[in-house]
Amino acid sequence: MHSITASALAAALISSTYLLSVQATSCNSTTPCPASAPCCSEFGFCGSDDFCLGGCNPLASHDVNSCRPNPICDSATHAFTDNSRILSNATFFDGNATEYDWVVDKGNIMNTDSSGGELALLLTEENGGTRISSTRYVHYGKITATLKTGRWGGVVTAFITMSDIKDEIDWEFPGAATTEGQTNFFWQGVIPQQTQGDTTKDISDTFANYHDYTIDWQPDSLTWSVDGNAVRTIKASDFQSNGINQFPNTPSRIQLSVWPAGIDSMPQGTVQWAGGMINWDDPDYKSAGHFYALVKQVKVECNEANILNGTMQADTTGYVYGANASSQQPGVAYTNGSTLINGASPMMGMQARGLKVAGVIAATLIGTAFAL
Numbered sequence: 001m002h003s004i005t006a007s008a009l010a011a012a013l014i015s016s017t018y019l020l021s022v023q024a025t026s027c028n029s030t031t032p033c034p035a036s037a038p039c040c041s042e043f044g045f046c047g048s049d050d051f052c053l054g055g056c057n058p059l060a061s062h063d064v065n066s067c068r069p070n071p072i073c074d075s076a077t078h079a080f081t082d083n084s085r086i087l088s089n090a091t092f093f094d095g096n097a098t099e100y101d102w103v104v105d106k107g108n109i110m111n112t113d114s115s116g117g118e119l120a121l122l123l124t125e126e127n128g129g130t131r132i133s134s135t136r137y138v139h140y141g142k143i144t145a146t147l148k149t150g151r152w153g154g155v156v157t158a159f160i161t162m163s164d165i166k167d168e169i170d171w172e173f174p175g176a177a178t179t180e181g182q183t184n185f186f187w188q189g190v191i192p193q194q195t196q197g198d199t200t201k202d203i204s205d206t207f208a209n210y211h212d213y214t215i216d217w218q219p220d221s222l223t224w225s226v227d228g229n230a231v232r233t234i235k236a237s238d239f240q241s242n243g244i245n246q247f248p249n250t251p252s253r254i255q256l257s258v259w260p261a262g263i264d265s266m267p268q269g270t271v272q273w274a275g276g277m278i279n280w281d282d283p284d285y286k287s288a289g290h291f292y293a294l295v296k297q298v299k300v301e302c303n304e305a306n307i308l309n310g311t312m313q314a315d316t317t318g319y320v321y322g323a324n325a326s327s328q329q330p331g332v333a334y335t336n337g338s339t340l341i342n343g344a345s346p347m348m349g350m351q352a353r354g355l356k357v358a359g360v361i362a363a364t365l366i367g368t369a370f371a372l
């Protein structure tokens with residue numbers, strides 16, 4: 001039924017800052033970017049600098065190495081007692097994931113202190129919704145967000161993972177249905193004929209109560225949990241098509257958002273899915289001046305230690321797509337190259353190690369030149 005993805009908010013981002021100062025050359029994997037504007041942004045436009053950071057699609061960029069490496073996963077518990085680890089405008093991010101854990105891609109955040117500090121993601125009629133992204137990527141692992149959703153028709157709260165080639169795993173909370181959460185996943189943005197969406201019912205008031213929502217993303221399976229109880233598990237092997245595993249398998253950012261699905265510009269099906277048109281005269285909106293979702297904590301447990309059993313080299317900085325990466329086989333490798341846009345050229349001084357093809361360690365290429 002639900003045939004849109006949380007990237008509907010991403011689509012709305014296109015109209016914002018990104019295009020203002022840039023000549024908009026569009027890009028996709030068949031028409032990649034020119035050398036003069038090598039990086040294909042999340043939104044499908046060529047550019048440099050921040051176009052080469054989070055969301056940069058290596059398979060639609062000039063070269064598979066045009067994008068900066070994806071900053072490596074770091075197991076951590078992110079509490080939102082204040083917003084000091086969040087860069088309030090992603091445009092100013094330079095790729096240093098030690099400096100910030102999150103960037104605001106769009107919209108506005110606040111910190112409330114109703115229970116020791118929590119992040120509020122705001123939706124107003126003017127801002128068109130808010131999305132934050134983690135500065136680091138996860139390539140398999142367990143992510144738990146402790147959050148309170150909105151409770152208003154047409155307003156969607158989302159906690160997802162999204163890769164640069166649009167592998168996506170979702171927890172979404174549409175509209176006024178405050179006892180339900182929806183789980184979903186996408187492989188390279190492909191919406192299968194039979195949608196993978198599923199609804200988890202009987203969650204106690206998701207607006208009033210904090211719950212722990214978990215995405216446990218493993219190479220061979222995916223489990224969604226609420227408060228530690230698994231509510232849905234799928235196996236990667238059940239999503240084979242012509243020998244290709246149509247299962248999320250590329251490094252992904254964690255994204256949290258509140259976005260307007262119940263507005264005129266959205267398709268009718270989306271509006272219905274989200275519980276109808278947004279009522280901007282809602283007393284909650286009138287009194288607060290915004291709709292919102294609250295995030296108390298995000299816990300990230302990276303798989304790196306499991307996969308490499310502690311043998312990952314200490315100077316590993318990030319993930320890159322392999323030299324022969326294609327949409328059919330997006331091999332992912334570790335690198336020690338700079339993740340910064342003003343850092344050294346990704347072509348220089350970089351070493352790939354631990355090539356993972358579709359999530360499985362195919363070879364450990366420590367010290368092997370593999371034409372990055």
Ligand SMILES: *[C@@H]1O[C@H](CO)[C@@H](O)[C@H](O)[C@H]1NC(C)=O
Nearest residue numbers: 025026027028029030031032
């Ligand atoms: C890729 O972009 C080119 C140029 O904009 C366009 O003509 C083509 O239809 C696009 N291909 C796909 C698959 O979207």
Ligand SMILES: *[C@@H]1O[C@H](CO)[C@@H](O)[C@H](O)[C@H]1NC(C)=O
Nearest residue numbers: 017089090091092105106107
């Ligand atoms: C982020 O900064 C850019 C560049 O100054 C500006 O155009 C844009 O409006 C800012 N975005 C937000 C959400 O404040």
Ligand SMILES: *[C@@H]1O[C@H](CO)[C@@H](O)[C@H](O)[C@H]1NC(C)=O
Nearest residue numbers: 095096097098099100340343
């Ligand atoms: C990244 O940020 C950290 C923390 O602010 C800082 O110590 C470090 O020098 C920065 N790295 C670079 C390469 O600028």
Ligand SMILES: *[C@@H]1O[C@H](CO)[C@@H](O)[C@H](O)[C@H]1NC(C)=O
Nearest residue numbers: 304305306307308309310311
């Ligand atoms: C990981 O390392 C530990 C300690 O060296 C060893 O006992 C264990 O068997 C290793 N596990 C795997 C899966 O290699």
Ligand SMILES: *[C@@H]1O[C@H](CO)[C@@H](O)[C@H](O)[C@H]1NC(C)=O
Nearest residue numbers: 322323324331355369370371
């Ligand atoms: C890439 O493809 C070439 C040609 O098929 C092959 O020789 C090379 O080993 C491949 N490299 C990697 C890293 O898989």
Ligand SMILES: *[C@@H]1O[C@H](CO)[C@@H](O)[C@H](O)[C@H]1NC(C)=O
Nearest residue numbers: 315336337338344349350351
């Ligand atoms: C990456 O590792 C290689 C091999 O150890 C080394 O020569 C190179 O200087 C390192 N690059 C960076 C940016 O640290």
